[in-house]
Amino acid sequence: xxxxxxxxxxxxxxxxxxxxxxxNYSYGATPYLFWYVQSPGQGLQLLLKYFSGDTLVxxxxxxxxxxxxxxxxxxxxxxxVHWSDAAEYFCAVGxxxxxxxxxxxxxxxxxxxx
Amino acid sequence: DxxxxxxxxxxxxxxxxxxSLKCEQHMGHRAMYWYKQKAKKPPxxxxxxxxxxxxxxxxxxxRFSPECPxxxxxxxxxxxxxxxxxxxxxxASSQDPGVQNEQFFGPGTRLTVL
Numbered sequence: 226x227x228x229x230x231x232x233x234x235x236x237x238x239x240x241x242x243x244x245x246x247x248x249n250y251s252y253g254a255t256p257y258l259f260w261y262v263q264s265p266g267q268g269l270q271l272l273l274k275y276f277s278g279d280t281l282v283x284x285x286x287x288x289x290x291x292x293x294x295x296x297x298x299x300x301x302x303x304x305x306v307h308w309s310d311a312a313e314y315f316c317a318v319g320x321x322x323x324x325x326x327x328x329x330x331x332x333x334x335x336x337x338x339x
Numbered sequence: 340d341x342x343x344x345x346x347x348x349x350x351x352x353x354x355x356x357x358x359s360l361k362c363e364q365h366m367g368h369r370a371m372y373w374y375k376q377k378a379k380k381p382p383x384x385x386x387x388x389x390x391x392x393x394x395x396x397x398x399x400x401x402r403f404s405p406e407c408p409x410x411x412x413x414x415x416x417x418x419x420x421x422x423x424x425x426x427x428x429x430x431a432s433s434q435d436p437g438v439q440n441e442q443f444f445g446p447g448t449r450l451t452v453l
Contacts, residue, residue, distance in 0.1 A: 257439045259441060261444075266427070266447075266449065267446055267447065268343075268345075268429055268444035268445050268446040268447050269382070269429070269431075269444040270444070271441050271442075271443070274441050276439075315381055315382075319439040320439070325370055325372075325387075325433040325435075325436065325438070325439050325440050325442060326384065326387065326395065327384070327442060329381035329382055330381065331380070331381055332379075332380075332381055
């Protein structure tokens, strides 16, 4: 079965600093990969996705992620964080060839200091 | 319209009450989902509907009863809930049940069981 690990429970960065959130997955083949963001008490918003092709994926709000098969990773990055980026970030993996069933990581809470 | 709507936003109910959560999407998506999310945890899949038919039930207690009256609507009927069922209930939809697509989430219903 597939699984997702987000090793960082909580990260604090200063506004304007760069950001990298880590995500590692476990699956025997190439998975579908997603990053979602959730503000407190809200639903999840899709930031970006990787299905195939170019391993560097651009998303909304200036985020990007890189799929590295050799490291089973799909880390999320942003060159300059804004205070409004403070939220919970979830990495998720979907399995090819099945209905759209996602497995989520435990999430990383991002705090932004001014 | 690229939105999933959920009503009500908040719901407080007693353990003997019967209530329903409603979810609606007008994106033509043919897969719809119910998730349960406890505080500081990732969403947990409860049910998946594919082409208005229940395709996945993640061993959810029978006090939760899903219904998909048509391709745009998804209901979750609640009866005899327990306080531990208090959570954020998220609805999501995706385009094609047979293909791994991104899921679009609604804002959720915050349920409190007294």
